Amino acid sequence: MENNKQHCGLCKPEGLFEGKGKITLKDGIWENNPISIQILGVCSALAVTNRLENSLVMGAALIFVCIGTNLFVSLLRNVTPRRIRMIAEVAIIATFVILFDQFLKAFYWDMSKRLGPYVGLIITNCIVMGRAEAFALQNRPMVSILDGAANGIGYAIVLAIIGFSRELLGTGNIMGFTILSDTWYTPNQLMVLAPGAFIALGFLIAVFNAIKGPEEESAS
Amino acid sequence: MKDSLYTVFYAAALGIVCSLLLTAVAVFTKPYRLNNAKAEKTLNILEVLAVPFGENATPQELEKAFDENVKHQKDGTLEMYGYLQPGTTNVFKTLAFPFAGPGLWGPVKGFLSMKNDLKTIQSISFYEHEETPGLGGEITADWFRNQFKGKSIIGPDGKPGIKIVQNGASKSNEVDAISGATLTSQKVERMLNSVIKQINKNGK
Numbered sequence: 001m002e003n004n005k006q007h008c009g010l011c012k013p014e015g016l017f018e019g020k021g022k023i024t025l026k027d028g029i030w031e032n033n034p035i036s037i038q039i040l041g042v043c044s045a046l047a048v049t050n051r052l053e054n055s056l057v058m059g060a061a062l063i064f065v066c067i068g069t070n071l072f073v074s075l076l077r078n079v080t081p082r083r084i085r086m087i088a089e090v091a092i093i094a095t096f097v098i099l100f101d102q103f104l105k106a107f108y109w110d111m112s113k114r115l116g117p118y119v120g121l122i123i124t125n126c127i128v129m130g131r132a133e134a135f136a137l138q139n140r141p142m143v144s145i146l147d148g149a150a151n152g153i154g155y156a157i158v159l160a161i162i163g164f165s166r167e168l169l170g171t172g173n174i175m176g177f178t179i180l181s182d183t184w185y186t187p188n189q190l191m192v193l194a195p196g197a198f199i200a201l202g203f204l205i206a207v208f209n210a211i212k213g214p215e216e217e218s219a220s
Numbered sequence: 221m222k223d224s225l226y227t228v229f230y231a232a233a234l235g236i237v238c239s240l241l242l243t244a245v246a247v248f249t250k251p252y253r254l255n256n257a258k259a260e261k262t263l264n265i266l267e268v269l270a271v272p273f274g275e276n277a278t279p280q281e282l283e284k285a286f287d288e289n290v291k292h293q294k295d296g297t298l299e300m301y302g303y304l305q306p307g308t309t310n311v312f313k314t315l316a317f318p319f320a321g322p323g324l325w326g327p328v329k330g331f332l333s334m335k336n337d338l339k340t341i342q343s344i345s346f347y348e349h350e351e352t353p354g355l356g357g358e359i360t361a362d363w364f365r366n367q368f369k370g371k372s373i374i375g376p377d378g379k380p381g382i383k384i385v386q387n388g389a390s391k392s393n394e395v396d397a398i399s400g401a402t403l404t405s406q407k408v409e410r411m412l413n414s415v416i417k418q419i420n421k422n423g424k
Contacts, residue, residue, distance in 0.1 A: 047353075076234075081227040088234055095238040102245050106252035109260070116353055 021146050024135075028150025035158040035201075036208040040126040045159055046197035048118050052175055055163025057111050059156025061100050061119055062127065063149060068096040069128055070148030073136035089132045090123070097122045127151055162200045166191045255279065257348075262286050264347040268333040269303040269314045298418045301331075314342045317419060321411030324403050326350035328359070332415055334373070338422075341382075344368045344412075356404030367395040373416045380420040384409040 017025070034040045041062075048054045072092045073080075080088050101119045104112040112119070122128065131151050136144040167173060170191030172180035180187075190196045259279035266273055266285055273285040291302045291309070302312035316333040330346035344365050351357045358364055367389070374380050375393040383389075384397045384405045397405035 079230070081223070081230055084227055084231055087231070091234055091238050095241060098242055099245055102242075102249045102253075105256065106249035109256040116357075 021143055024143060024147045025150045028147060028152075029154040029157065031212075033154040033158065033208065034127040034130075034151050035155055036205050037212075038127075038130075039205075040130060041155055042201070044118050044121060044125060045155075045162065045201060046194065048115055049159055049163040049166055049197055049200070050170065050192045051114075051167045052160065052163040054111070054114055055159040056156070057104075057108070058115065058118065059152070059159045061097075061104075061122060062125070062155045063152030064100055065093065065096045065122055065125075065128055066131055066148035066152040067145050068148075069093050069132050070136040070144040071141055073132040074139060074141040074144035077137050085137065086129075086133075089129055093128050093132070094123050127155060158204065161204060162197065165200050166196055170196060259283075260347050264331055264345045265290060265301050265316055268316050268331040268343045268345045269301065270333075270342065271303050295422055298415075298422055312336055317415050319411045319415040321407060321414070323349055323351050323407055324356050324401075325352070328404075328408065328411065332368075332412060332419075334419065338419060339372055339374055341368045341371045341373060351401070351404050355398065356401040358398045358401065359404060359408060364395075364398060371395065373420060380416055381413045382409065382416060 028034070032038060035042065035045055044058060048058045069089070069092050073089055076088070097120060100122075101112070104115070104119060131148055135147045139147070164174065167175075168179060169188050172178060172182055172185050172187045188196075191200070259282060262279075262282045265271075266282060266289075269290065271285055271289045273282060277285070289303055291304055291312075293300055293302070299318050301316040301318075303314045303316075305311040305313055314333050314335060315338070316331045318329070318331055320327060320329040322328070327348065328346060328351070329348040330344065332344050333342040334340065335342050346360050346365075349357070349359065351359060368382070371382065371394075372392045373382060375383070376391055381393065383391070383394045385394050386397050386402070386405075389396045
């Protein structure tokens with residue numbers, strides 16, 4: 001071990017995407033995916049996923065908010081008084097969410113109307129605060145950004161898959177292009193409505209878990 | 221003591237930084253947001269009056285359709301947007317009246333349009349509201365708004381007013397209320413009837 005360290009002048013220093021960074025990235029997107037494994041942020045995942053476009057914008061919003069929040073919570077982690085750290089976290093989260101909401105309202109009005117209150121509700125999304133509390137408070141800014149991005153991407157991927165399947169089965173279209181022609185496919189209205197979201201999410205979690213294999217029971 | 225002071229100072233500083241940032245963004249996006257809100261209102265007027273306009277029309281195209289077809293006038297306290305019969309300046313196909321009032325969570329604003337007999341409802345729309353999605357928010361849903369089409373603003377008993385009822389609409393001036401949104405339904409009924417009263421007075 002000691003020997004290794006001495007040689008380190010010759011070998012490359014550990015990059016952001018190796019070692020801890022790599023684990024962080026893999027954890028957020030796959031091993032510990034916020035929706036399919038932790039079942040967090042389900043409300044928005046069900047509410048806005050009737051169209052792929054909505055899902056993508058919502059995913060982008062969460063990636064943006066998670067990265068921003070994790071960065072600032074991490075930067076301030078040594079100066080934030082412990083007693084008010086949660087209030088400080090919520091203030092930071094709310095700032096980023098309102099920022100995103102305002103930009104949607106200004107430059108992407110139709111989408112803002114379609115997403116309705118769900119952009120603002122990201123403030124209460126457990127994923128964002130969960131990552132700030134569980135990760136950014138204990139880690140350096142760069143790796144915290146990575147963690148925020150990974151969890152945001154994990155959320156966005158799940159939303160995109162649900163949005164894709166619901167729009168395809170529910171309307172036969174994807175982003176306005178007809179994929180399943182109505183000459184032989186009758187759009188299943190159920191998929192556009194709320195119950196369709198539950199069904200799609202249920203199948204998705206089942207598939208994710210089947211690929212991942214059985215979870216190891218933690219010894220209690 | 222020193223700790224508490226630091227905590228208060230920290231909270232104040234964070235609050236000030238966040239609010240300054242948000243104020244800056246709000247000021248920067250304000251002209252765009254106002255434009256969007258205006259386009260939304262124009263779109264609502266055109267829709268409720270059944271003025272034809274292209275699908276995916278830009279705000280400029282909407283404005284053009286509005287200027288060419290719609291006349292805005294005020295008759296006392298009653299504001300009105302009329303869809304002009306082509307080639308005329310004061311014969312209207314349909315007429316839209318703005319209404320507004322308190323909803324459950326915030327102001328509700330919309331338009332009620334009438335056929336030119338001023339007795340039959342052409343259409344209804346809401347362009348601003350903060351009602352609960354899925355409950356009161358259903359006022360913007362097609363099933364709720366479509367109920368109003370062709371309804372009379374005069375009841376069988378001769379009294380003006382539309383009724384939003386819970387036990388199944390049966391009369392010519394009744395529509396079904398929204399389940400789970402009794403208060404929103406009542407408030408919408410109240411704001412509609414206040415404008416209907418004025419329309420009825422002017423229509424005579």
